[in-house]
Amino acid sequence: MTHVTLNKKQKEAVLHTEGPLLILAGAGAGKTKTITERIVEIVKKGIDPRAILAVTFTNKAAKEMRERIVSRLEDEHIIEKENPFHHTPIIKTFHSLGLMMLSEQSEKLGLHKHPTILDSADSLSIIKKAIEQLGIDPKINDPSKIRNIISREKGDFVSLSDYKQKVATAQMDIIASVWRIYDAELKNQKAVDFDDLIIRAVHMLEDNIEVRNYYQNRFKYIHIDEYQDTNGSQYAFVKLLVNPSHNNICVVGDTDQNIYSWRGANLRNILNFEKDFAGAKTVLLEENYRSTGNILTLANESIKKNTVRQEKNLFTSQGSGDKIDVVPCWDEASEAEWLAEKCKSLIAEGQNPESIAVLYRANFQSRILEEAFLRANVAYNLLGTKFFERKEVKDVMSYLRAAVNRSSQPDLRRVFETPKRGIGKVTVAKIFAGEEIPKTAEAKVIGVYTFLDKIMETLETEPLSFVMQMIIVDSGMEREMLEGSSEDRERLENARELVSLTVRYDGTTGSEALTQFLEETSLQSDQDNDTEEKGGVRLMTIHASKGLEFDCVFVVGLEQDLFPHKNIGGRKRNKEEEEEERRLFYVAVTRARKHLYLCYAELRTIFGQKQINAPSEFLDDVPEEIKELHDLYYKQGGGGIVYI
DSSP states (O other): OOOOOOOHHHHHHHHOOSSOEEEEEOTTSOHHHHHHHHHHHHHHTTOOGGGEEEEESSHHHHHHHHHHHHHHHHHTTSSOTTOTTOOOOEEEEHHHHHHHHHHHTHHHHTOOSSOEEEOHHHHHHHHHHHHHHTTOOTTTSOHHHHHHHHHHHHHTTOOHHHHHHTOOSHHHHHHHHHHHHHHHHHHHHTEEEHHHHHHHHHHHHHHOHHHHHHHHHHOOEEEESSGGGOOHHHHHHHHHHSOTTTOOEEEEEOGGGOOOGGGTOOTHHHHTHHHHSTTOEEEEEOBOSSSOHHHHHHHHHHHTTOSSSOOOOOBOSSOOOSOEEEEEEEEHHHHHHHHHHHHHHHHHTTOOGGGEEEEESSGGGHHHHHHHHHHTTOOEEETTOOGGGSHHHHHHHHHHHHHHOTTOHHHHHHHHHSSOOSOOHHHHHHHHHTOOOOHHHHHHHHHHHHHHHHHHHHHHHSOHHHHHHHHHHHTSHHHHHHTSOHHHHHHHHHHHHHHHHHGGGTTSOHHHHHHHHHHHHHSOOTGGGOOGGGOSEEEEEHHHHTTOOEEEEEEOOOBTBBTTBOOGGGOOOOHHHHHHHHHHHHHHHTTEEEEEEEEEEEEEEETTEEEEOOBOGGGGGSOGGGEEEOOOBOOOSSSOOOBO
């Protein structure tokens, strides 16, 4: 049996298993370990593991938590490693939990058991058509902006009818009209978007007492990770899942790491937890196991300037560690060159490149950094390459989804049009409208439907990886890409990667493997798409770095109006926005285990204009006694690093 060491506060949280519990866990304070041990403790008391639910935000976090919990249950001999039928706690993301519940109750909701989940591109396509249908100029009314507004309103748990009641401008009236057509099209396709997975699950729980009682009795112990990041609909979801007779809910979070208000995350949800659940116990986890003392000193000094937070102070037993390097550079090219050369020297000294991260506030900063890394011949990995949004991958996936749901127009459209087989857009439009199609296309259309039937039949007898390979080859996609350019052949390699990906599901029966695969691949997040196998120094936005940790962290672009970031159009930030920028700096700092470098440029080209920038106010937070201030660095164009 593996012995697990917990500190006093972690043990207090683990042993408090009954009633509402708020765990305020600072960065690097072992929150996942604490949740894991708490769940193991509940199972050891004789509770059926299936009665325990844990909800996270990303597939990556859910996978890590699931592996740790199963490993610990095996250590305790509660479940057997070799027994494929053992029961384990339910670990889900908010979206996958919503999908599971909608699938289980699909008959009551008039949904397909495998509902089509529209990704952002599919949703945008419907929005564009709605704008066209209404005769609105898309140049004036940006479809992406309208889609984002609708998504944000849904996340805040605002329905179309609610939104219509608060329409006060011509722009809001347009959004309401587009939303109406968008909703109608989703119903027509028997499809849902990401927001609907939660919204519809919430409405189902609100409207159906029988269903609500079923889930409240099924999940007797509920755990919510990163509670500070929940939005309005997720908050409503949580409250409806908790059985009010015992309120066995444990939420874990940190007000200082709330950095997603732009995505609808509401800090008030965690601040109001003790009001929402009477008699709640609060446990503070302040001992940090990640960073050195100097890094934590800066983190504490900076974040204490915020007013909307729950007080805590991180500490460590690891000692002070290295001083924090503050590096002024002449311009962004100098900053990028210094950075690439410094990373090169660190790697030469034996530092693992994958344990080095470069964090920036805005995406546009990555371009010049990439150029510098290429010139310096330093391997890097830019986080956020979205594998499942590549055209060739979506094409293959569409065959699978269209096979199980013939109402899914986005998937059917891709299937009819890829590879090119002489079924034009006009014919596709006629198919969807239920009109007669040209005789010349009839055989081709029948051939597509026959192939979709074959996919379903093959799924009954063959592994999912075999079916995926069959789709790529028998559809004609492989031949078309092999006969194309070198870029097309590279796309074929991406499509073939899907076959490798599905091998892991081959031990599961056809329909169950399909359900798991469609769920996991439909609910990807930025971190889930991190292609770790590439290796190299990690380049990413600070938002994307949340939850990660590295030996060496470089925070670049620390200039006033870049970080903290000014609002587009130059509008002065309000108090809430200022505090969120400071929380973002806190997140960046606490990603570092051993070494922290804070870099800024005195000149930077923004929108084609070279401008002089003041150093970020965040640099004032670095106490003099823990600061190592470098001399100003000028770009040398690839030679040795020269300071003046």
